[in-house]
Amino acid sequence: MKANCWYGKRQLRVEDVPEPKILNKSDAILRVTSTAICGSELHLFNGFVPGMQQGDVLGHEFMGEVVEVGPDVRNLKVGDRVVVPFAISCGQCFFCKQSMFSLCENSNPNAWLAEKLWGHSPAGLFGYSHLLGGFAGGQAEYVRVPFADVGPIKIENGLLDEQVLFLSDIFPTGYMAAEACEIKPGDTIAVWGCGPVGQFAIKSAYLLGAERVIGIDRFPERLRMAREKAGAITLNYEDVDVLDSLRQMTGGRGPDACIDAVGMESHDHGIIGAYDRIKQAMMLESDRPIALRQAIMACRNGGVLSIPGVYGGLVDKIPFGSLMNRSITIRTGQTHVQRYLRPLLTRIEKGEIDPSFVITHVWNLDRAPEAFQMFNDKQDECIKVVLKP
């Protein structure tokens, strides 16, 4: 079968690989009908996530039709149409029982390795390095889904792939980020990064009752989408001083909550951006936390800093004194997708949101490497690519 494989920094190839088999009794095999490229995969593409190995199959946003189930699978049968969460969760452990699915204790066979880097291991993820299990991903014609009774949600209502595909990651991710802000009437929320997760964070903040949501980016098409499709007020950080503008807009107090939907490859045109690029290139820090620093400084006293953006290792010069002295709460984590599948599917069914608004490109899986390059370089006003195997 065809699969999009990683061979090194900015080296992807669609290769012919063996088809997946049932390896654990609770596995299911899916014929993938739609898959997408996640912004967090650009960190893999650019070689910033440790533990990638040549030949790894990428892809953690996918959906499809069940073609085979293992002997222990009860909830799914051949022919079911399902969306699969990007985090693999057993449903039985301490964390799964508390709906903290991305912290599953039993789904990462390489947990020992992750513990070396992070102290403790989170759940295994599809196609996201051998630190997180080395699981083959879904940018392929077929994919193996472990713990098939726990993760996948059945889609039985005739909604299009494009409307439900993003339940696998970015919609719940933006939603969880907004939920973490504990939004109260009258709240102003600022969102760094108007990529797909940023768009869903903006939308979700409004769904959860925010008065005003401010989107921050530099690409005109992303700012336009945030304004026109998600309803945000936008700031282009190349044109204005973000901290000044946010003070102006909030009577000097700052946004009630700030969302960093950028992560480890943050960009800045000034001297700070150059500083972090050099430090990252010299491996003096693994992640560039430019948006994160700004979000901390911008947040109002006693506010919430919500971080759905992905970080891998070490960051430098975090203004921790600002966090401590101003009583700021930090909430972060890989998304507990399973927790949000049912409620968010209901919102889609009710027409409260149509997640397909972020899609700018629908391409054949054969062109996945080209699509990664385009998405990475923000060419052709690319915001979200859906791939069809």
Place this chain on the structure above:
Amino acid sequence: MTDTAIGNPPNQADGQTITAHHACPTAGSLTDFSNLARILGGVSLGMGALKLIAPQTIAGFAGARRSDKMVRLHGLRDLALGLGIFTGSSPQPWLWLRLAGDVVDAFALVTGSRKKKEGVHFGPLALLVGVGALDALCARNAAPLEARNARKGRAEANVLIARSPEECYRFWRDLHNIPRFVSDRLQVHQISPKQAHWTLQLPGDLANLEWNVESLEEVPSQRISWRHLPGSPIDAEGTVTFEAAPGGRGTYIHVQIDFGFPAQSVAEPLSRLLGKHPEQLLYKSLRRMKQLMEVGEVMTTEGQPAGRRNSTTWLDAIAR
């Protein structure tokens, strides 16, 4: 080495013998001569490697005129001495040999000096004399044979399983379960009420390791102790305890195994790097036991698709 160890019950030999033979047993202190011996062993290994890789740099530093071949020969000697210090049953004879090596080196330095007229390079010579003095001091005081053997390896690991102590105890006590979380190359058979026969197939089907394990103590829902019977390839004694975690969170499992081979050896850093140190293997086994008890099977990616020859990689091999 194992024979002597089997003679001593590991638990008793461990602390007592060491304190008896060490004047000052403070860990890391230079007066603890077994530590000094390890440092000198490390110097041997390092110098040996340097002489093999960059013979001219070393010769240049010493100001000696020697062919690459000669320096490399010295390098091989140093490597052998270093290995001897780390793996030998006692470092003592190897330390005396190191002193002999120092004398040879000093002689080479004096006779082989490049610029006879300017005399010998005194820096390197002084260094050699100093190291030689340390070698002599350490060789005189290093712990004799029995003490070295008493320095046992210990592996400890913990896991929290969301099941009751009764269930965890029963799972562990059922010998059929042991291979399911320790290794699929392992077979365990009960041969008498108190004894079981273990067979471990070595990688590549080269050979089997076999030994008998005797149960020492079994307190239902609390503890199991066992030891390897004489004749085992590895002398070991272990205890697993089961303790109810507060708030109904399951069971804290703690395993401690004392091995009858030296705690420190050249193999140790390498096995740690490869994730195959006994303590790491024990911990990974406990994680698999947790998966078996909580979800009924051990998660794998062996056999999945990949754009390379093998479904898993060297990194997975280290991690699992």
